[in-house]
Amino acid sequence: MNKRVAIAGILLAGFVACTQAMAQWELDSEHSAINFISVKNAAIAETHSFGGLVGYIGKSGTVQLNIDLASVETLIPIRNERMRELLFETADFPNATVVAEIDPAILAEVAKGGTVSTEVPVRLSLHGVEDELPVPVTVFSDGGSLSVVSSRPVIINAADYGLAAGVEALRKIAGLNTISTAVPVTLNLHFSHVPQ
16 A cells, blocks of 8 residues: 555544544535536636545634545546646645635624624645635525535636646546636535534
């Protein structure tokens, strides 16, 4: 087994344990999604997603999210494999992580049945690069659940995270003229309340 993958597995197990210990809201991964859109040949757009998500929102508003990059789903098996190997290089970079802080006042407002639209500074660690970007979201509650959804797509530039060479490798192997390196990403995250 690749040593980095083994270490990543240990870290993920620790993350899950931390989630269970610290969470006020735990991610409902079955009903949550992170979607991104690829545009090829300047005209054909396709939506893809990640199935492997683990995360929580803590009592103080700390948000942590782990994305299993090997869980990428494009609805075409060979394309899934190429994205894992050529783009994300999951043997060396198996996960992406998101860390953010939601103002506890927002959570309090949502707990009373309110809906809050805001912009949250997010630290994204992807492919060995960490950077901060603003993410516009709408936060609302429905009984025992809390939802965080994109107010509008966030544009991720592949070059900012060392992924431009991977995009080019995908373009060549697929025989395409172009694949856009600017990628719109949307969030649809649902959290279940953790009894304290």
